[in-house]
Each structure stands twice: as C-alpha cells, then as structure tokens.
Amino acid sequence: MIHPNTSDLPDTPTTLAFKRLYAASVWCIWSTSLGCLLTSTLGLGLTPLASLLAWVPLFFMECRSSKNAYYSPLGFISMRVLFDLPLTFSGYTLREFCNLRLFSPLASTYDSNIVQGSMPFPSDVSTLYNVYNVRAVINMCGEYPGPLSEYRRLGVEQLRLSTVDTTVPKPEDLRRGAEFVKRYGGDRGRVFVHCKGGIGRASAMSLAHYIVNEGCGTEEKVKEKVKWMKGKREVVYEGVGEYWAIKQLVEEEGEEGKKGK
DSSP states (O other): OOOSSSSSOOOOHHHHHHHHHHHHHHHHHHHHHHHHHHHHHHTOOOGGGGGGGGGHHHHHHHHSSSTTOOOOHHHHHHHIIIIIHHHHHHHHHHHHHHOOOSSOOSEEEOSSSEEEESOOOGGGHHHHHHTSOEEEEEEEESSOOOOHHHHHHHTOEEEEEEEOTTSOOOHHHHHHHHHHHHHHSGGGOEEEEEOSSSSSHHHHHHHHHHHHHSOOOSHHHHHHHHHHHHHHOTTSOGGGGGOHHHHHHHHHHHHHHHHHO
16 A cells, blocks of 8 residues: 555556565465474474464464453564564565565654654665654564664664564553654654554554653544544554553553643
C-alpha cells in the first residue's frame, strides 16, 4: 500500500506481485532450510515436515489471548528466527538491490515533531534527512538496529526501544520515547518513529508522545488522535488506543492532571 506522503514510486501490479512472491519465497526457503538442517543434525528423520516451520510464528501469534499478551520464550525465539529474520532480509535486499520497498510507505509526516514510518535502510537515510527534516530516530524494532553508519555520518541521534513485533511496547519505554521527542523535535527537526511496517509499535510510540507531551490524556482524545493519525498514514493500526500500555499512560496522565489542580 503506497501512501501519497512518501517519495516512493507507486507499485504496479507486476512489482507488487514480485515483492510478495520474493518475501514469501525467502520466508519459506529460510524456514525449510533451517528445518532440514536441524532435523538432519539431530537425526530426527523429519525432513519432509521442515516446510511447516514457516507456519510456526503464525501459530504463536494466534495462540496469544490478545494483542496485549507477550510471547512465551519459545514463541519469542520462533518470532525472531522464523519471522523477523526472513522479512527483514527481504525488505533490505528488495530496497538496496531492486529499489523496491516491501514495507510501505517509508514515511508519513504528522507535524513539526513527528514523522512515522517503516524500517529505514541505508539508502533511505538521506531522504529522511533532506526531505523530511529528520534529525533523530526512535527505533521500536527488536529485530533491526537500523542503518547506524548512515546515522553517524549525518549526525542523526537514535533511541532504540526494542519491542518484539506484534507486541505492545512497555509504558516506561513509551515515556522514554516521549521525552526523546520533546528533546529532539520541533525547532531542531523531526523525529522519525518507526518499527517494521510503521503500523503498530510505531503508532503506539507516536500516540504516547501526544498523550504525554501534548495533553491527549483522555480516552476521547486518544480516539480522536488515532483517527487523525490514520488520516495521515493509512496503515496505522486502529486498535492502538486499546493497548494496555496506552491505557496505563492515559490513567497516569489523568492522575497527574488531578494533582496539578
């Protein structure tokens, strides 16, 4: 899905099909190869079942009671090895070698403080710096450190708040991020908030900034802000306001407001 607020070229049916086929192929080949290696090394004789490994992270996603739940240790390992690695590799190689973006759009501007988007690769940093006036980054990815050498070259500061994909960031991390936006946003430039696709984790961080720094500390204001964010970036997860960490921030900010009176 291509948002108008990005410099990416729109997908054609051919490029869209190619990207999806490529990512699916990498995912399946990686999972199957890893399964074959493990079963042969351990002498389990289960090589034909190795192709089913691609479905393991999806199984753990569905087994959670809600989006507010975290993964078991085995679920965490499966997400990191069988989900994050192939998708990040696919996104990187498509962008750096084919000039295609698996996770679109790269960036959507909210205001003078925040740009929200998907994971940036080395060739994206100059665009973020020159076109979007990004001078600092909040990286919500536990699976990807970011293009650090490019950040250093341009003097871009990064705060990494590692969060497992499809899970909710911790309230203390959201507060750290809100303080970071307060310090680096505005007159100094914009802060680029990203996760893998700029859908859930990044949306939670952006919303936390508006709750903590801009007074959106009521349920009604949160609903309005999520709707506003989605108007700026179509892929924003509509249910982000229901995350337990967001609700906790709203409750805490409400208590602070009462004390202030």
